[in-house]
Amino acid sequence: MAKNILVTGGAGYIGSHTVLQLLLGGFKAVVIDNLDNSSDIAIKRVAELAGEFGKNLSFHQIDLRDKASLEKLFSSTNFDAVIHFAGLKAVGESVQKPLLYYNNNIIGTINLLEVMASYGCKKLVFSSSATVYGWPKEVPCTEEFPLSATNPYGRTKLFIEEICRDIYRSDSEWSIILLRYFNPVGAHPSGYIGEDPRGIPNNLMPFVQQVAVGRRPALTVFGSDYSTKDGTGVRDYIHVVDLSDGHIAALQKLFESKIGCEVYNLGTGKGTSVLEMVAAFEKASGQKIPLVMAARRPGDVETLYALTDKAENELKWKAKYGIDEMCRDQWSWASKNPYGYGSADSTN
Ligand code: NAD
Ligand code: UFG
Numbered sequence: 001m002a003k004n005i006l007v008t009g010g011a012g013y014i015g016s017h018t019v020l021q022l023l024l025g026g027f028k029a030v031v032i033d034n035l036d037n038s039s040d041i042a043i044k045r046v047a048e049l050a051g052e053f054g055k056n057l058s059f060h061q062i063d064l065r066d067k068a069s070l071e072k073l074f075s076s077t078n079f080d081a082v083i084h085f086a087g088l089k090a091v092g093e094s095v096q097k098p099l100l101y102y103n104n105n106i107i108g109t110i111n112l113l114e115v116m117a118s119y120g121c122k123k124l125v126f127s128s129s130a131t132v133y134g135w136p137k138e139v140p141c142t143e144e145f146p147l148s149a150t151n152p153y154g155r156t157k158l159f160i161e162e163i164c165r166d167i168y169r170s171d172s173e174w175s176i177i178l179l180r181y182f183n184p185v186g187a188h189p190s191g192y193i194g195e196d197p198r199g200i201p202n203n204l205m206p207f208v209q210q211v212a213v214g215r216r217p218a219l220t221v222f223g224s225d226y227s228t229k230d231g232t233g234v235r236d237y238i239h240v241v242d243l244s245d246g247h248i249a250a251l252q253k254l255f256e257s258k259i260g261c262e263v264y265n266l267g268t269g270k271g272t273s274v275l276e277m278v279a280a281f282e283k284a285s286g287q288k289i290p291l292v293m294a295a296r297r298p299g300d301v302e303t304l305y306a307l308t309d310k311a312e313n314e315l316k317w318k319a320k321y322g323i324d325e326m327c328r329d330q331w332s333w334a335s336k337n338p339y340g341y342g343s344a345d346s347t348n
Pocket of ligand 1: 008009010011012013014015032033034035036037038039062063064065084085086087088089104108127128129130181182183184
Protein backbone atom coordinates (compact mmCIF):
# COMPACT_ATOMS: atom_id res chain seq x y z
CA MET A 1 0.00 0.00 0.00
CA ALA A 2 1.37 3.43 -0.95
CA LYS A 3 2.01 5.62 2.08
CA ASN A 4 -0.17 8.73 2.24
CA ILE A 5 1.69 11.93 3.08
CA LEU A 6 0.14 15.26 4.08
CA VAL A 7 2.25 18.14 2.73
CA THR A 8 1.52 21.55 4.24
CA GLY A 9 2.72 24.44 2.06
CA GLY A 10 3.05 22.02 -0.84
CA ALA A 11 2.23 24.65 -3.48
CA GLY A 12 5.32 26.68 -2.51
CA TYR A 13 8.85 26.56 -3.86
CA ILE A 14 10.38 23.69 -1.87
CA GLY A 15 7.02 22.02 -1.28
CA SER A 16 6.13 21.69 -4.98
CA HIS A 17 9.51 20.11 -5.80
CA THR A 18 9.20 17.73 -2.86
CA VAL A 19 5.66 16.71 -3.82
CA LEU A 20 6.95 15.77 -7.27
CA GLN A 21 9.74 13.62 -5.80
CA LEU A 22 7.19 12.01 -3.45
CA LEU A 23 4.88 11.08 -6.32
CA LEU A 24 7.75 9.75 -8.43
CA GLY A 25 8.87 7.75 -5.37
CA GLY A 26 5.49 5.98 -5.20
CA PHE A 27 3.92 7.97 -2.34
CA LYS A 28 0.46 9.52 -2.31
CA ALA A 29 0.44 13.22 -1.48
CA VAL A 30 -2.30 15.45 -0.12
CA VAL A 31 -1.30 19.11 -0.29
CA ILE A 32 -2.79 21.84 1.86
CA ASP A 33 -1.84 25.46 1.25
CA ASN A 34 -3.60 28.81 1.67
CA LEU A 35 -1.86 30.05 -1.55
CA ASP A 36 -0.69 33.21 0.27
CA ASN A 37 2.73 32.95 -1.36
CA SER A 38 2.08 30.46 -4.16
CA SER A 39 -0.13 29.49 -7.07
CA ASP A 40 -2.26 26.43 -7.70
CA ILE A 41 -0.68 26.34 -11.17
CA ALA A 42 2.37 24.84 -9.45
CA ILE A 43 0.21 21.94 -8.24
CA LYS A 44 -1.19 21.35 -11.74
CA ARG A 45 2.32 21.35 -13.22
CA VAL A 46 3.59 18.93 -10.58
CA ALA A 47 0.75 16.55 -11.48
CA GLU A 48 1.71 16.81 -15.17
CA LEU A 49 5.40 16.22 -14.49
CA ALA A 50 4.49 13.16 -12.41
CA GLY A 51 2.77 11.53 -15.42
CA GLU A 52 0.82 8.41 -14.40
CA PHE A 53 1.64 9.15 -10.72
CA GLY A 54 -0.18 12.49 -10.99
CA LYS A 55 -3.39 10.73 -9.98
CA ASN A 56 -1.90 10.24 -6.49
CA LEU A 57 -1.96 13.99 -5.79
CA SER A 58 -4.79 16.00 -4.31
CA PHE A 59 -4.99 19.63 -3.19
CA HIS A 60 -7.06 21.51 -0.61
CA GLN A 61 -6.88 25.26 -0.12
CA ILE A 62 -6.71 25.37 3.67
CA ASP A 63 -5.07 27.77 6.10
CA LEU A 64 -3.37 26.01 9.02
CA ARG A 65 -4.92 28.52 11.40
CA ASP A 66 -8.35 27.18 10.40
CA LYS A 67 -8.38 24.25 12.80
CA ALA A 68 -11.90 23.12 11.92
CA SER A 69 -10.87 22.53 8.29
CA LEU A 70 -7.79 20.62 9.43
CA GLU A 71 -9.95 18.43 11.69
CA LYS A 72 -12.31 17.78 8.81
CA LEU A 73 -9.45 16.70 6.56
CA PHE A 74 -7.95 14.37 9.17
CA SER A 75 -11.36 12.86 9.95
CA SER A 76 -11.83 11.85 6.31
CA THR A 77 -8.26 10.77 5.46
CA ASN A 78 -5.58 8.66 7.16
CA PHE A 79 -2.09 10.09 6.92
CA ASP A 80 1.05 8.04 7.49
CA ALA A 81 3.20 11.15 8.00
CA VAL A 82 3.22 14.92 7.56
CA ILE A 83 5.83 17.12 5.88
CA HIS A 84 5.32 20.62 7.24
CA PHE A 85 6.57 23.42 4.96
CA ALA A 86 3.78 25.97 5.44
CA GLY A 87 4.97 29.23 6.90
CA LEU A 88 5.94 32.80 6.15
CA LYS A 89 9.66 33.23 5.46
CA ALA A 90 10.62 36.84 4.70
CA VAL A 91 13.15 37.92 7.32
CA GLY A 92 12.66 41.70 6.83
CA GLU A 93 8.87 41.44 6.90
CA SER A 94 9.10 39.43 10.12
CA VAL A 95 10.90 42.35 11.78
CA GLN A 96 8.11 44.75 10.67
CA LYS A 97 5.25 42.35 11.47
CA PRO A 98 6.35 40.01 14.27
CA LEU A 99 2.82 39.16 15.38
CA LEU A 100 1.90 38.06 11.87
CA TYR A 101 4.88 35.68 11.89
CA TYR A 102 4.18 34.32 15.38
CA ASN A 103 0.50 33.93 14.54
CA ASN A 104 0.99 32.26 11.18
CA ASN A 105 4.02 30.08 11.85
CA ILE A 106 3.58 29.16 15.50
CA ILE A 107 -0.20 29.01 15.86
CA GLY A 108 -0.42 27.25 12.49
CA THR A 109 2.08 24.65 13.67
CA ILE A 110 0.43 24.14 17.06
CA ASN A 111 -2.93 23.55 15.34
CA LEU A 112 -1.32 21.03 13.05
CA LEU A 113 0.43 19.19 15.89
CA GLU A 114 -2.75 19.10 17.99
CA VAL A 115 -4.82 17.68 15.15
CA MET A 116 -2.09 15.17 14.27
CA ALA A 117 -1.98 14.00 17.90
CA SER A 118 -5.72 13.64 18.18
CA TYR A 119 -5.85 11.50 15.02
CA GLY A 120 -2.83 9.38 16.05
CA CYS A 121 -0.58 10.61 13.22
CA LYS A 122 2.74 11.19 15.01
CA LYS A 123 5.35 11.19 12.26
CA LEU A 124 6.58 14.63 11.19
CA VAL A 125 9.25 16.19 8.99
CA PHE A 126 9.64 19.93 9.69
CA SER A 127 11.33 22.67 7.61
CA SER A 128 13.78 24.33 9.92
CA SER A 129 16.58 26.58 8.77
CA ALA A 130 20.28 27.21 9.11
CA THR A 131 19.20 30.60 10.43
CA VAL A 132 18.98 28.91 13.87
CA TYR A 133 22.81 28.91 13.99
CA GLY A 134 22.81 32.72 14.11
CA TRP A 135 26.33 34.05 13.45
CA PRO A 136 28.29 30.88 14.22
CA LYS A 137 31.70 31.07 15.95
CA GLU A 138 33.13 28.77 13.29
CA VAL A 139 32.11 26.87 10.16
CA PRO A 140 31.10 24.30 9.05
CA CYS A 141 28.02 24.21 11.29
CA THR A 142 27.26 20.93 12.99
CA GLU A 143 23.87 20.03 14.43
CA GLU A 144 25.28 20.40 17.96
CA PHE A 145 26.14 24.11 17.58
CA PRO A 146 24.42 26.50 20.01
CA LEU A 147 21.18 27.94 18.66
CA SER A 148 20.15 31.57 18.42
CA ALA A 149 18.00 33.82 16.30
CA THR A 150 18.37 37.39 15.17
CA ASN A 151 14.85 38.11 13.93
CA PRO A 152 11.23 36.98 14.51
CA TYR A 153 11.29 34.61 11.50
CA GLY A 154 14.34 32.82 12.90
CA ARG A 155 12.72 32.72 16.33
CA THR A 156 9.64 30.97 14.91
CA LYS A 157 11.97 28.21 13.62
CA LEU A 158 13.76 28.01 16.95
CA PHE A 159 10.50 27.90 18.94
CA ILE A 160 8.97 25.26 16.69
CA GLU A 161 12.10 23.11 17.05
CA GLU A 162 11.77 23.40 20.85
CA ILE A 163 8.04 22.60 20.72
CA CYS A 164 8.87 19.45 18.74
CA ARG A 165 11.52 18.40 21.25
CA ASP A 166 9.03 18.98 24.09
CA ILE A 167 6.21 16.96 22.55
CA TYR A 168 8.56 14.05 21.94
CA ARG A 169 9.71 14.23 25.59
CA SER A 170 6.06 14.11 26.66
CA ASP A 171 5.03 11.29 24.31
CA SER A 172 7.61 8.90 22.85
CA GLU A 173 5.18 7.74 20.15
CA TRP A 174 6.19 10.83 18.17
CA SER A 175 8.91 10.49 15.52
CA ILE A 176 10.11 13.87 14.31
CA ILE A 177 12.84 14.98 11.93
CA LEU A 178 13.84 18.65 11.91
CA LEU A 179 15.63 19.51 8.68
CA ARG A 180 17.84 22.59 8.78
CA TYR A 181 18.02 23.82 5.20
CA PHE A 182 20.92 25.92 4.05
CA ASN A 183 20.25 27.97 0.87
CA PRO A 184 17.89 26.25 -1.57
CA VAL A 185 18.21 27.46 -5.17
CA GLY A 186 17.62 26.22 -8.71
CA ALA A 187 14.54 24.55 -10.12
CA HIS A 188 13.36 21.24 -11.49
CA PRO A 189 15.51 20.45 -14.58
CA SER A 190 12.37 20.54 -16.77
CA GLY A 191 12.13 24.31 -16.11
CA TYR A 192 8.39 23.73 -15.60
CA ILE A 193 8.31 24.45 -11.84
CA GLY A 194 10.51 26.84 -9.85
CA GLU A 195 10.56 29.69 -7.34
CA ASP A 196 8.10 32.51 -7.92
CA PRO A 197 8.28 35.00 -5.04
CA ARG A 198 5.66 37.74 -4.70
CA GLY A 199 6.98 41.30 -4.99
CA ILE A 200 10.66 42.23 -4.81
CA PRO A 201 12.71 39.09 -4.12
CA ASN A 202 14.60 39.03 -0.80
CA ASN A 203 16.93 36.22 -1.76
CA LEU A 204 19.92 36.25 -4.04
CA MET A 205 19.02 33.86 -6.85
CA PRO A 206 15.40 34.94 -7.44
CA PHE A 207 16.74 38.50 -7.71
CA VAL A 208 19.53 37.47 -10.09
CA GLN A 209 17.02 35.65 -12.27
CA GLN A 210 14.78 38.72 -12.47
CA VAL A 211 17.75 40.83 -13.55
CA ALA A 212 18.58 38.24 -16.21
CA VAL A 213 15.10 38.40 -17.75
CA GLY A 214 15.06 42.21 -17.68
CA ARG A 215 12.60 42.72 -14.82
CA ARG A 216 15.19 44.52 -12.65
CA PRO A 217 18.15 46.64 -13.80
CA ALA A 218 20.91 45.37 -11.51
CA LEU A 219 21.73 43.19 -8.54
CA THR A 220 22.62 45.04 -5.35
CA VAL A 221 25.47 43.17 -3.64
CA PHE A 222 25.04 43.55 0.11
CA GLY A 223 28.55 43.94 1.49
CA SER A 224 31.95 43.56 -0.16
CA ASP A 225 34.05 44.03 2.99
CA TYR A 226 33.51 40.69 4.70
CA SER A 227 36.55 38.59 5.63
CA THR A 228 35.84 36.14 2.83
CA LYS A 229 37.68 35.19 -0.36
CA ASP A 230 36.29 38.16 -2.35
CA GLY A 231 34.67 40.22 0.41
CA THR A 232 31.10 39.08 -0.29
CA GLY A 233 28.94 36.81 1.88
CA VAL A 234 29.44 33.04 1.68
CA ARG A 235 26.58 30.52 1.78
CA ASP A 236 25.92 26.83 1.24
CA TYR A 237 23.67 26.76 -1.84
CA ILE A 238 21.79 23.52 -2.39
CA HIS A 239 19.82 22.42 -5.47
CA VAL A 240 16.13 22.29 -4.62
CA VAL A 241 15.83 18.78 -6.12
CA ASP A 242 18.62 17.52 -3.82
CA LEU A 243 16.84 19.20 -0.92
CA SER A 244 13.57 17.52 -1.92
CA ASP A 245 15.27 14.14 -2.04
CA GLY A 246 16.49 14.82 1.50
CA HIS A 247 12.83 14.83 2.58
CA ILE A 248 12.21 11.43 0.99
CA ALA A 249 15.27 10.10 2.84
CA ALA A 250 13.92 11.59 6.07
CA LEU A 251 10.50 9.99 5.54
CA GLN A 252 12.13 6.63 4.90
CA LYS A 253 14.01 7.00 8.17
CA LEU A 254 10.74 7.74 9.99
CA PHE A 255 9.13 4.61 8.55
CA GLU A 256 12.11 2.32 9.10
CA SER A 257 13.26 3.16 12.60
CA LYS A 258 12.20 4.62 15.91
CA ILE A 259 13.97 7.94 15.68
CA GLY A 260 12.67 10.17 18.50
CA CYS A 261 13.25 13.81 17.62
CA GLU A 262 16.35 14.29 15.45
CA VAL A 263 17.82 17.18 13.54
CA TYR A 264 19.78 17.10 10.27
CA ASN A 265 21.56 19.74 8.23
CA LEU A 266 20.68 19.69 4.52
CA GLY A 267 23.38 21.43 2.53
CA THR A 268 26.30 20.55 0.29
CA GLY A 269 29.05 21.40 2.77
CA LYS A 270 30.55 23.90 0.30
CA GLY A 271 30.69 27.67 0.74
CA THR A 272 30.15 29.92 -2.31
CA SER A 273 30.40 33.72 -2.36
CA VAL A 274 27.86 36.07 -3.93
CA LEU A 275 30.30 36.96 -6.73
CA GLU A 276 31.06 33.28 -7.43
CA MET A 277 27.35 32.55 -7.65
CA VAL A 278 26.77 35.47 -10.03
CA ALA A 279 29.69 34.30 -12.22
CA ALA A 280 28.26 30.75 -12.35
CA PHE A 281 24.86 32.15 -13.33
CA GLU A 282 26.34 34.37 -16.04
CA LYS A 283 28.14 31.34 -17.47
CA ALA A 284 25.03 29.15 -17.39
CA SER A 285 22.73 31.79 -18.87
CA GLY A 286 24.98 33.79 -21.16
CA GLN A 287 23.40 36.89 -19.56
CA LYS A 288 25.37 39.74 -18.00
CA ILE A 289 24.23 40.63 -14.47
CA PRO A 290 25.02 44.30 -13.73
CA LEU A 291 26.11 44.78 -10.11
CA VAL A 292 25.74 47.66 -7.66
CA MET A 293 28.02 47.28 -4.67
CA ALA A 294 26.31 48.38 -1.44
CA ALA A 295 26.56 48.23 2.34
CA ARG A 296 26.03 45.05 4.32
CA ARG A 297 22.39 44.04 4.82
CA PRO A 298 21.49 44.30 8.54
CA GLY A 299 21.21 40.88 10.16
CA ASP A 300 23.29 39.07 7.52
CA VAL A 301 26.02 36.71 8.64
CA GLU A 302 29.40 36.54 6.93
CA THR A 303 29.84 32.86 6.23
CA LEU A 304 27.49 29.93 6.71
CA TYR A 305 27.90 26.39 5.48
CA ALA A 306 27.07 22.97 6.77
CA LEU A 307 28.77 19.85 7.92
CA THR A 308 26.55 17.24 6.26
CA ASP A 309 28.04 14.04 7.71
CA LYS A 310 25.07 13.29 9.94
CA ALA A 311 22.55 13.25 7.06
CA GLU A 312 24.99 11.28 4.91
CA ASN A 313 25.54 8.63 7.59
CA GLU A 314 22.08 8.34 9.08
CA LEU A 315 19.73 9.27 6.21
CA LYS A 316 22.00 7.87 3.48
CA TRP A 317 21.48 11.14 1.62
CA LYS A 318 24.04 13.38 -0.06
CA ALA A 319 23.57 16.34 -2.41
CA LYS A 320 24.46 15.43 -6.00
CA TYR A 321 24.41 18.80 -7.76
CA GLY A 322 26.89 21.69 -7.76
CA ILE A 323 26.41 25.39 -8.46
CA ASP A 324 26.69 24.94 -12.25
CA GLU A 325 23.65 22.65 -12.28
CA MET A 326 21.83 24.95 -9.84
CA CYS A 327 22.37 27.94 -12.16
CA ARG A 328 21.58 25.95 -15.33
CA ASP A 329 18.19 24.89 -13.90
CA GLN A 330 17.46 28.31 -12.40
CA TRP A 331 17.98 29.79 -15.88
CA SER A 332 15.90 27.11 -17.57
CA TRP A 333 12.97 28.00 -15.28
CA ALA A 334 13.55 31.77 -15.58
CA SER A 335 13.91 31.84 -19.35
CA LYS A 336 10.79 29.71 -19.91
CA ASN A 337 8.78 31.52 -17.21
CA PRO A 338 10.10 35.09 -16.93
CA TYR A 339 7.03 36.06 -14.90
CA GLY A 340 6.89 32.86 -12.89
CA TYR A 341 3.40 31.38 -12.80
CA GLY A 342 1.91 34.78 -13.60
CA SER A 343 2.12 37.19 -16.53
CA ALA A 344 3.81 40.54 -17.13
CA ASP A 345 0.70 42.51 -16.11
CA SER A 346 -0.10 40.39 -13.03
CA THR A 347 3.36 40.64 -11.45
CA ASN A 348 5.49 43.50 -10.23
P1 NAD B 1 7.17 29.29 0.03
O1 NAD B 1 6.64 30.57 0.54
O2 NAD B 1 7.39 29.14 -1.42
O3 NAD B 1 6.25 28.09 0.55
C1 NAD B 1 5.54 28.13 1.77
C2 NAD B 1 4.08 27.84 1.45
O4 NAD B 1 3.33 27.84 2.66
C3 NAD B 1 3.45 28.86 0.51
O5 NAD B 1 2.87 28.16 -0.59
C4 NAD B 1 2.39 29.55 1.36
O6 NAD B 1 1.27 29.95 0.60
C5 NAD B 1 2.07 28.48 2.39
N1 NAD B 1 1.57 28.97 3.68
C6 NAD B 1 2.09 29.95 4.46
N2 NAD B 1 1.36 30.09 5.57
C7 NAD B 1 0.35 29.18 5.50
C8 NAD B 1 -0.73 28.85 6.36
N3 NAD B 1 -0.95 29.49 7.51
N4 NAD B 1 -1.56 27.85 5.97
C9 NAD B 1 -1.37 27.21 4.80
N5 NAD B 1 -0.38 27.50 3.95
C10 NAD B 1 0.49 28.47 4.31
O7 NAD B 1 8.54 28.99 0.84
P2 NAD B 1 9.63 27.85 0.61
O8 NAD B 1 10.89 28.53 0.19
O9 NAD B 1 9.07 26.75 -0.20
O10 NAD B 1 9.84 27.41 2.11
C11 NAD B 1 9.18 26.28 2.67
C12 NAD B 1 9.57 26.16 4.13
O11 NAD B 1 10.99 26.04 4.23
C13 NAD B 1 9.19 27.37 4.98
O12 NAD B 1 8.78 26.92 6.26
C14 NAD B 1 10.49 28.14 5.08
O13 NAD B 1 10.54 28.92 6.24
C15 NAD B 1 11.50 27.01 5.13
N6 NAD B 1 12.85 27.43 4.68
C16 NAD B 1 13.01 28.02 3.46
C17 NAD B 1 14.29 28.44 3.07
C18 NAD B 1 14.49 29.14 1.75
O14 NAD B 1 15.55 29.78 1.59
N7 NAD B 1 13.58 29.01 0.79
C19 NAD B 1 15.39 28.24 3.92
C20 NAD B 1 15.18 27.61 5.15
C21 NAD B 1 13.90 27.20 5.52
N1 UFG C 1 22.45 39.02 -1.33
C1 UFG C 1 22.84 40.10 -2.10
N2 UFG C 1 21.88 40.76 -2.80
C2 UFG C 1 20.56 40.40 -2.79
C3 UFG C 1 20.17 39.30 -2.00
C4 UFG C 1 21.15 38.63 -1.27
O1 UFG C 1 24.02 40.45 -2.11
O2 UFG C 1 19.74 41.07 -3.44
C5 UFG C 1 23.48 38.28 -0.59
C6 UFG C 1 23.26 38.30 0.92
O3 UFG C 1 23.83 39.43 1.49
C7 UFG C 1 23.94 36.99 1.33
C8 UFG C 1 23.71 36.06 0.13
O4 UFG C 1 23.42 36.92 -0.98
O5 UFG C 1 25.32 37.19 1.46
C9 UFG C 1 22.53 35.11 0.33
O6 UFG C 1 21.38 35.86 0.70
P1 UFG C 1 19.90 35.23 0.68
O7 UFG C 1 18.95 36.30 1.05
O8 UFG C 1 19.67 34.53 -0.62
O9 UFG C 1 19.98 34.10 1.79
P2 UFG C 1 20.28 34.20 3.34
O10 UFG C 1 21.44 33.31 3.60
O11 UFG C 1 20.38 35.59 3.81
O12 UFG C 1 18.95 33.63 3.97
C10 UFG C 1 18.34 32.41 3.48
C11 UFG C 1 16.83 32.46 3.70
C12 UFG C 1 16.50 32.42 5.15
C13 UFG C 1 17.14 31.25 5.78
C14 UFG C 1 18.62 31.26 5.51
C15 UFG C 1 19.24 30.00 6.03
O13 UFG C 1 16.31 33.65 3.16
O14 UFG C 1 15.11 32.26 5.28
O15 UFG C 1 18.88 31.31 4.12
O16 UFG C 1 20.60 29.99 5.82
F1 UFG C 1 16.92 31.28 7.11
